[in-house]
Amino acid sequence: MILAQGTSTDIVSIANAPLLWILALAVLGVIVLQSAVYMKAVRKNAAGADMTQREVFQAFRAGGVAAIGPSLAVVLVAIALLPLFGTPSILVRIGLIGSAATETASASIAAGTVGANLGDSTYTQSVFLIALFAMSLSGACWMISTLILTPILARGQDKLTKVNPALMAIVPSAALLAAFSGLTVTEFPKSAIHILAVLVSATIMAICLFVARRLDQAWLREWALGFSIIGGLIATYIATN
Amino acid sequence: MSTYTPEQDALFAAYTRTTNNWGRITLFAGFLIATSVPFIVLATTDLGITMGQVITAFIAVAAVYGAFYVVEPLTYFPILGPAGMYQAFLIGNIANKLVPSAIVAQSTIDAKPGTRKAAYAATAAISGAAVVHVFSLLLLVGILGTWIVSIMPESVTEVARLYILPSILGGVVVQLVATLKQARSTVIAIVVALVVVFLVVPNTPKLVSSFAIALCVILTVAISWFTRHIGSGSSSDEEQTEGSLIN
Numbered sequence: 001m002i003l004a005q006g007t008s009t010d011i012v013s014i015a016n017a018p019l020l021w022i023l024a025l026a027v028l029g030v031i032v033l034q035s036a037v038y039m040k041a042v043r044k045n046a047a048g049a050d051m052t053q054r055e056v057f058q059a060f061r062a063g064g065v066a067a068i069g070p071s072l073a074v075v076l077v078a079i080a081l082l083p084l085f086g087t088p089s090i091l092v093r094i095g096l097i098g099s100a101a102t103e104t105a106s107a108s109i110a111a112g113t114v115g116a117n118l119g120d121s122t123y124t125q126s127v128f129l130i131a132l133f134a135m136s137l138s139g140a141c142w143m144i145s146t147l148i149l150t151p152i153l154a155r156g157q158d159k160l161t162k163v164n165p166a167l168m169a170i171v172p173s174a175a176l177l178a179a180f181s182g183l184t185v186t187e188f189p190k191s192a193i194h195i196l197a198v199l200v201s202a203t204i205m206a207i208c209l210f211v212a213r214r215l216d217q218a219w220l221r222e223w224a225l226g227f228s229i230i231g232g233l234i235a236t237y238i239a240t241n
Numbered sequence: 242m243s244t245y246t247p248e249q250d251a252l253f254a255a256y257t258r259t260t261n262n263w264g265r266i267t268l269f270a271g272f273l274i275a276t277s278v279p280f281i282v283l284a285t286t287d288l289g290i291t292m293g294q295v296i297t298a299f300i301a302v303a304a305v306y307g308a309f310y311v312v313e314p315l316t317y318f319p320i321l322g323p324a325g326m327y328q329a330f331l332i333g334n335i336a337n338k339l340v341p342s343a344i345v346a347q348s349t350i351d352a353k354p355g356t357r358k359a360a361y362a363a364t365a366a367i368s369g370a371a372v373v374h375v376f377s378l379l380l381l382v383g384i385l386g387t388w389i390v391s392i393m394p395e396s397v398t399e400v401a402r403l404y405i406l407p408s409i410l411g412g413v414v415v416q417l418v419a420t421l422k423q424a425r426s427t428v429i430a431i432v433v434a435l436v437v438v439f440l441v442v443p444n445t446p447k448l449v450s451s452f453a454i455a456l457c458v459i460l461t462v463a464i465s466w467f468t469r470h471i472g473s474g475s476s477s478d479e480e481q482t483e484g485s486l487i488n
Contacts, residue, residue: 014286020278024383027274028375031332034267035368038328041259042361042368048245048252049357055350056365062349063342063366064373070338071370071377078382080405082390087383089278095378096275096333102306104409109305109454110298119403126288133279134298138306143272145310146330147265153315154261154323170465173421177430178461179305180414182454185434187407197404201411209419225412232408237400 009121011128015086024091031095076226080233084118085128093135103135105183110134117190193236201232245357253357257324260364264327271331304455308462322360328367332374342370425468430461 039060046056078094081104085093093103108118110131116122118131187194208224211217245253283290303310313335314326321329325343329335346366352358381389393401418427437457 014282014288017282017285019281019285023274023278023281027271028379030267030271030274031371031375034263034328034331035371037263037267038260038324038364039368041256041263042365045252045256046361048249048256049361050245050249051350051352051358051361055358056361058350059346059352059362059365060369062346062369064369066342066345066366067338067370067373068377070334071373072381074334074338074374075377075381077409078378079386079389080401082382082386083401084405087386090386091378091383092275092278094333094382095375096271096331104406106302106306108406109301112453113298113301114294118406125286126290129279129282129286129288129290130294130298132282133295134302136276136279137295137299138302140272140276141303141307141310142313143268143275143330146314146326147268147272149311149314150264150318150323150326151261153318170426170462170469173423174426174430174462174465175305175308175458176417177421177423177426178433178458179454180410180417181430181434181461182437182457184407184410184414185431185438186453187410189438193404194407197407198411201408202415203411205412205415206419209416225409225416228412228415229405229408232411233401233404236404236408237397240400241396 007124007126009124011084011123011125012086014125015089015128017088020086020088020092024088024095027092028095072223072226077229080229084123085132089132093139096139105179106135106138107131108183193239196239197232197236200235201228204228204231256361260324260327264324268327268331301452301455304452305458321363324360324364325367328364328371332367332371334374338374339367339370342366426461426465429464429468430457433457433460433464 039056043053043056046053074094078090081090081094084107104118108131110133111118111123111127114127114130116124116127184198187198205224205228208220208227212220212224282288314330317329317335318326321335321340325339329339332339343363343366346352346369347359347362350358350362352362421427434457437453437460441456442453
């Protein structure tokens with residue numbers, strides 16, 4: 001498909017507009033505001049659960065420390081994606097609901113509907129905007145669904161969490177496995193280098209998970225995706241240079 | 242469950258009211274801001290994309306993730322409770338960051354799962370994780386990100402740009418397979434993917450191949466569902482026990 005306008009592949013020039021920066025900061029601000037309100041609610045009402053102020057702080061700190069590893073892994077992926085989407089969009093998409101993997105997959109699927117591939121010469125400004133729309137609308141559905149479902153579930157907690165457990169056990173995981181298998185196999189016909197990237201990344205992940213389990217190193221499980229991505233990129237760099 | 246005094250019940254009710262009200266307000270605010278981003282790019286540039294293209298792209302993405310819009314909140318609600326839901330679906334990274342943080346915090350202060358104390362600990366822990374999340378993104382991606390990309394030689398960024406997707410996907414697939422532990426669905430998913438990508442896509446019109454991933458999902462879910470009684474189905478039991486860890 002040929003796009004009349006927006007055929008430049010200079011994504012960063014439109015993706016770094018000042019207004020987008022303001023929105024990105026606002027989104028991070030909303031997260032901080034929510035956490036502050038929640039922490040205040042916990043501290044003020046701690047006695048309602050036989051909890052001391054010291055225990056409230058300990059829980060806060062433990063949660064923060066446990067999140068350092070996964071956060072750095074997310075940062076690593078976010079930085080690698082910067083040239084594709086620009087800083088503000090990355091902060092909004094990765095900062096809010098959505099993980100690096102989900103967003104990359106969504107963008108790739110969206111680009112595919114106009115016959116383009118992320119990162120190559122078909123990835124024009126127009127394709128970037130279409131991908132950004134698809135990612136944003138998809139994320140919006142997640143949030144709307146949560147806003148609608150949470151009060152309903154809170155009212156009928158016991159009943160509704162037991163809706164057909166067999167279906168709930170099969171559908172989400174089968175859908176996830178299918179989506180990522182499909183996306184991965186789609187990379188294979190592109191070039192031998194793409195296959196190399198997939199294989200090296202998969203191998204490093206397998207080794208990390210194996211070592212993590214054998215030697216009981218939980219941190220390695222959190223860092224594994226970061227190592228896999230770097231390994232895949234190093235292998236493709238060596239193969240192409 | 243231990244018994245609480247009426248004063249304690251009043252405090253817990255106040256906590257529930259505050260977190261529910263503010264949870265909804267902040268999640269809705271996050272939704273509004275994030276969703277406005279592409280519309281603002283559309284309004285401030287002249288890229289000539291059509292509504293049809295946007296809708297087609299969204300349908301293709303929704304075909305893959307549509308089930309999750311509903312299934313994920315349903316799945317996580319028993320784990321997180323209402324307060325945690327509004328945190329988790331604002332911040333994301335639920336399974337790899339927020340839920341592990343909450344579990345670590347509960348074991349740190351020895352809060353028994355299912356108690357009010359455990360719910361409070363989860364809320365405090367997710368707040369702590371949120372602060373680390375925002376700080377790391379702001380500093381390392383927002384402020385230093387472009388600089389980190391800029392000090393990288395052109396050849397490095399070029400390789401990263403071209404091969405980031407396969408480099409992510411290889412690891413994610415292995416992690417998924419290892420985490421979900423569903424051998425039958427895994428085999429079905431891989432076979433379906435190979436058939437769709439190498440047989441269906443090259444032999445069908447563009448319209449069909451645009452929805453290749455959705456086709457993979459629908460076929461895999463259908464085959465997994467209709468063959469569910471073949472082989473063992475013990476994984477659902479594991480999910481159940483893990484699902485009740487926090488609240």
